[in-house]
Amino acid sequence: MSDGMKRRTFLKVLGASGAATATVGCSTREVEKLIPYTVPPEDIVPGVPTWYTSTCRECPAGCGIHVETHEGRVTKVEGNPEHPISHGNLCPRGQASVQGLYHPDRYRGPQLMEFGVDQPREVSWSQAERVVAEEIRRAPRGSVVFLTGGYTGTLGTLVDQFVGAIGARRVDWAPLEDAPRDLDFADADLLVSFGADFLETWGSPVDYAWQFARMHGYRNGRRGRFVWVGPHRPLTGLNSDLWIQTRPGTEALVAQALAGGADLNQVAQQTGPAEGAAERARALQTLQQWWGQSARRVAMGPGAAVQGPNSQALRAAMARLNGRAAPPPADARPLQQLVAAMNAGQVRVILMDASNPVHTVPGGLKFAEALRRVPVRVSFSGIPDETTKLATHILPQSHFLERWDDYVPRPGVFELVQPAMKPVFNTKAVGEIVLGIAAGLGIAPTAGGAPMTTWLDYLRAAWAGRAGTAEAWRAALKRGGVFPAGAPGTQGLGFTTQEQAAAQQPAGAGGTAAVAGTVGGAAAQPQPAQTPPPAAAPAPAAGSAAYQAPAYEGPQDGLHLVVYPSLRFFDGRTANRPWLLELPDPIAKVSWDSFVEIHPATAARLEIEQGDELELTSGPDRSVRARAYVWPGVMRDTVALQMGLGQEGGGRWTEGLGANPMKLLGSLDPATGAVNYAGMRVSVRKTGARNVTRAFPQGLVETGVRVQHDRRIAQAVGLTTLARLDQAGPGIIPGEDQHIEELKGAGGFVPEKVRTDPASSYPPPGTEYGEYVDGDTRWGMVIDLARCIGCGACQVACSAENNVPVVGPTEVRKGREMWWLRIERYFGVSRHPEEAMRDDATDDVRFLPMLCQHCGQAPCEPVCPVYAAYHTPDGLNGQVYNRCVGTRYCAQNCPWKVRVFNWFTYQFAEPLNWQLNPDVTVREKGVMEKCTFCVQRIHEAERAAASELRTVRDGEITPACVQTCPTEVFVFGNMSDRNSAVAQAARSNRGYRALGELNTHPAIVYLKKVTLHEPLNGGHDAAPAAQGGGTEHTPQGGQTQGGH
């Protein structure tokens, strides 16, 4: 019980490292001087945030953002509502970008490794640039390589100029940036995704999630259907209505069957193990039926999870389905050639600005070994990683929130990245660094015909065509760039109509169909997805597009391995953000760890239990260890492992966490040169390290349980039932009104609610805790489960807004996460944990945002002995931190368990504390806290309204979760105002209150998820009390994968 390590671990994970505090660079000192503004800056009013428009650069999507700064410090990032990509919303990675800005591990300035000295030497920028320029000058011509990421903007032009001037070579490494970012499928009836995790990383997740909610969310009695094709179900797959299971490399058969009409039973046989072939055939039949029924349909992909053998055949077949070419995958062969050149000693200087290539390049390419042979290794990474560990010169680049840049995520959208604050540390934008090195070499890159010496000038000159004048430039900055106003989407619809598909048929009959060809070289440049006329599609080499029996690497008796990018970490570039580490993975609800997805039957065969440590081996010296996550969302002969963790670059939080699956991967896809994310087989071995419960410091940190134990927390309703109900009327607001309606329905005595006379209203004044008077504000929220995709953006936004601390893995294991809002993920309304292991368990996955319900008659309030929990007149459950002594009774008495306790004084390691929102108190140990509906925003709006002598308008207040949600799940407003958006939304046949039977009058109305079939057990009519305590079971059946 008593282990001395605990405190140490605790301090290590949570504690503000004294060293970090001591070593924070000169900028800190500069800011800490308490000198008032003698000449106040024009746009800074103390206490009033200043907002800057910019562009998020955490992933290739390029969402437009607004950056909130307080007194010159960035505190929060929110979506730019005008922007066609973000629609005003943001994903968890975008929300966490501020932690990248203030990450304590960041380099304080340029560093050089000198021969024979272990410690890097900190140097000035001029010195560093001079040294690098000198190395380039000395290098033989052609022996300099610039390894870049996915450049689309002016930086690409500059680097090309620079590389051209010095006779160097540019190699791109951006394997996950090849997906089209301009699809428009918001009106589709059927979406078939071939492994494209467009809600997580593929293409433009925020935009696609927004469109997905439009297409798949319930409206006007209908909703679109979504089918997921792939070997496992990531978050995107969990949001699908139908899962077509395909062993890696066989997805092409499904696409071909859809396009051509193959024997579905045969396809089912070929796409997976013998077990479940019948189910697969049924699912395929359903898919085919749906495809035929749908007028507007689109096949999306292929994504990384299906990027394996036969991906070329898959692309060809998809081109036939869509009537347009699937985009070519990013070609990694130039990198392979670079590795060969490095091994051959032909590279003397390498400049690296790609996303941590040592970590993200497949192990089979042996990039790190080759890199060691390059004498001069220059890294522009701003934060230590595996690549900088091998670098000899570290010229740290600025975070995107502190630099100038631009980005072109898709044709027609030109975005500006503008600094929202001075660099936290002594860093520079890559463009600036390149110009500095160029200056050292005596080169002056030109823009607009004139040589440029500063990066901003260069950028402005490059934008001369788009925003040449000062006013136009200012307008572009204010807007975040130059892009078409309003409407989402772009030049082309992503789906084909039936007519188009019919026209497509003859062309596709030949078996080899349209594909955009195998484009090499500049594959990392986003390829604008064009819509070539089918007949004009270039015919590729016939062999590459035909389906062949897939060949896999690795041990032939092993299980298939699927490596897929992470919603939280992408390829690992955001893995060091504490918020994202603590955010439970939306798929497995595991935080602070990697997990190997493995099917229950396979686990049983291999005697693997939940959380056992597994060793996956794909070849000699290629193995990783991670904990088993046993669940039915992966095929029987497949294991899946997420990218991102397994960082070995010395990050203070990531070091030693999880496993890097890229190490397991082997050679590239010979047909396309793409990384073979799904072409490997691995042998799986138990290491013997067993999982243990939360009570012990090791083991899989899985938060929450998977089944609802018959509780109707997350409810669903079948589409047909709902349509029937909707015909009868729009429904009522669940809760008090419901009782009245029920009484009316029963013909009983009904005190009529008279709005003008509180004395005769029901319930009588004073009988309700809180004593609301009609007309008083009652803040409330509606949460639409049919729209929630479970991404967790709201969680991170909430933490960013409300200074919610991160507690670290040890504390998470004890269930002490501090999230004020959490996404619960339930597999239906099943009762027993074993039911979550059934093959069809993932067919009805419900994501439910759970936050303080702000009850009208709250159980937490009367039990507090010191009035720390109290009721505000506008219906909020207030929590006075200063008054709280920490009896924790309120938390015990909260049925939703949404109150969280500060077990320690959690630290925000300097300079992460710069991010803290000055409008919200930072809590100390021993204090209870919880969701406040962002009371600071409510009050801000109320003050603003009061100063204008008016009341708060509906929609004026958006709590952080509401603001960021990519699928617009939340509606917030005044419930008493029956014309408000929130009251309108609550008036629904899908409405219910979670645990409403406890009669606490929650302020949150949930709208049931809408399933295509009637949900098993606990649907619209089933009441758990009526089921006799839930020991009985509704007989299974009625919900198979197929059938309609």
Place this chain on the structure above:
Amino acid sequence: MVTETQAVTRSAFHPEVESYEQVNRDAMRLLTRPGRGYLALLAMSVGLVGLLVFAELHNIIYGLGMIGDNWAVMITTFVFWVGIGHAGTLISAILYLFRAPWRQAIYRFAEAMTVFAVLTAALFPLLHIGRPWFFYWLLPLPSQRGIWPNFRSPLLWDVFAVTTYLTVSSVFFYIGLIPDIAAARDTTTDPMRKKVYGVLSLGWRGTDREWRHFTRAYLFLAALATPLVLSVHSVVSWDFAVSIVPGWHTTIFAPYFVAGAILSGVAMVVTIMVPVHRIFRLGAYFTPVHYDRLAKLLLLTSLIVGYAYGMEYFMAYYSGELYERDVFWDRVTGDYWWAGWSMITFNAIVPQLLWIKKIRMNLNAFFIISVFVNIGMWYERFVIIVPSLSHSYEPWKFWNLHMTWVDASLLLGSFGWFFMWFLLFLRYLPGLSIAEIKEVLPPPMKHQGPAHHQHDEAEMVAETLPTGYKEWEAR
């Protein structure tokens, strides 16, 4: 001589006590003869208190997160000690009002145990809060903060219940002690002790007037303390019953808790009495009568508690409430099945052995049973608190207890704290009630009575000899 007289007239309850002098002698003997064992025990207790302080300092410096989970160990231990405190007042006050003559010899120990148990229990509301340095915010102190505590909160009722109980039981304890402290003052040769006892005895001289006032005061205080036996644990039970946590929100809780408290208190009395009996050779005072009566009390309360257990399960079933059913099912089959079954076995099943006279009369057996009941009663509170919280409404937040060394230290430290006080009490205050034991002894006669008188006395003894006494004698 006087001895002759006393050899003949003997108390029905203390046949081996020969004289008033012997009572004085034996009571004072406790105060003067600390053996090495005593010192070792005291050192151990103080050591455990040190552990408690050490652990609590961790809580204060690092944060309450050093403990495992939430209300688990601390509140369990709090309720456990409050419960223990009930037997003392029951024996000293209620049995006093009922004039039960077997209370005299044991009530002082029981009462001391009550005071110290409540003193121990009172630690935990302070220790378990997140910011113990603000504990006084729970008290209705007029201050510039201008905020009264929330009188609707059961935790506040708790504060009042426990402080009231502590006050009343301490006063009752002290009032009862006054004549005996005076006796100690008169006996002791240690000048320091004489001085202290002199102050504590409030100048008691044993006059008629003083005795008259004393008995009145004692009676009133007994009457005042009696309702507390019922009220305090009822209030503590409302900590749970007022909430909406499944498994807590039941009306049975108040009587169920009171019965459980008396069960645990009686068990603790026995657990303490037997070693004291053995170590200090108090066989003349702790006689089979006492053990027999205590055994019956234990059996009775165990039956009540067993009934309550059954009722809880029946109501959970009968209500048809999903959450309630789940919690109760979870108690015996879930992750804490071992605790659930320990509770049922130790509290409701093991005490049934006391139906058997042989076991009841066997000191060792009775001692072991009492220890089992003590453990069982700790588990009862554990079972009420932990599985209910870990398995309440929201499945996503089902959690399991995580016990740390700090929890264990606080639990052990509470025993150290309790026994430290108790051992100090044994050494410095008369553990036997000199005055009251004399009440049940035949008064010393100046002249030996006639023969028939003796005969009558013997008859009386035979009539009132309690059950089991003969067997005891025979051994």
